[in-house]
Amino acid sequence: MRWWTPLIFVAACTGDGGETGLTPEELCAGEGSKSVTIGTGAGSAFSAFQDGDSATLEVAPQGGFGVKIRASTTGLQADEVVEVRVDTELGGELSDSFTNPNVQLFCQDDGTGLFTDVVVGLDREVYKTLDDLFPLDGETVDLVVGVTDARGTSAEGRVRVEIQVGAR
Numbered sequence: 001m002r003w004w005t006p007l008i009f010v011a012a013c014t015g016d017g018g019e020t021g022l023t024p025e026e027l028c029a030g031e032g033s034k035s036v037t038i039g040t041g042a043g044s045a046f047s048a049f050q051d052g053d054s055a056t057l058e059v060a061p062q063g064g065f066g067v068k069i070r071a072s073t074t075g076l077q078a079d080e081v082v083e084v085r086v087d088t089e090l091g092g093e094l095s096d097s098f099t100n101p102n103v104q105l106f107c108q109d110d111g112t113g114l115f116t117d118v119v120v121g122l123d124r125e126v127y128k129t130l131d132d133l134f135p136l137d138g139e140t141v142d143l144v145v146g147v148t149d150a151r152g153t154s155a156e157g158r159v160r161v162e163i164q165v166g167a168r
Contacts, residue, residue: 027074027111034075036147036157044106046072046114049143055161057133058119062098065133066121067143070114071157077149078105078113086120089142096123105149120145130165137165 020032039048040055049055049069060066066088076082084103088095098121105113120143127133141163146156 022111024107024109024111028078028107028113030075030077030149030151030153032075032111034153034155035073036145036155037072038069038143038145038157038159039072040068041070041116044108044114046070048072049159049161051160052140053159053161054164055143056164056166057122057136060119060121060124062119062121062124064096064121064124065127066096066119067141067161067163068117068119069143069145070116070118071145071147072108073105073113073115073147073155074111076105076113076147076153076155077151078107080105080150082113082115082150083148084115084118085146085148086118087142087144087146088120088122089144090122090136090139095126095141096121103147105147115147118145133165136163139163 037048055067057065058068082105083101085099087097103115105115144158148154
């Protein structure tokens with residue numbers, strides 16, 4: 001007679017840090033791999049843009065027009081002020097670049113950083129009015145976001161979106 005011994009598999013859990021093995025506190029302190037993911041959302045919610053997603057142009061606080069984004073970071077010090085550089089590329093050419101040295105990066109429960117309400121703008125001299133924007137409707141642009149924390153550690157994210165001019 002054979003006896004069957006049940007095998008018990010134990011899955012190792014790395015805690016709140018997911019696959020990194022780092023705690024949310026360590027992640028918010030800037031440990032781990034560096035990344036910036038560009039997206040959208042409301043409140044503390046974040047939804048990453050995927051290449052090809054649609055983005056509606058809005059009035060930019062620095063003047064002109066652009067795409068309002070939020071970004072999720074890893075490996076950068078959160079709950080600190082960071083410097084954010086936003087670039088827009090049209091057809092592989094830089095359309096506009098803007099640096100905001102005072103953006104609050106909030107630490108999230110999972111250890112990622114999150115900032116909101118930043119606009120990746122278009123060239124303010126070329127796209128002054130709504131009439132100037134209409135040729136961009138349906139065009140793809142690259143949104144590029146670089147973030148530098150108080151230690152000087154940087155990461156960059158990029159996504160290609162389809163521009164929508166006005167509500168549809």
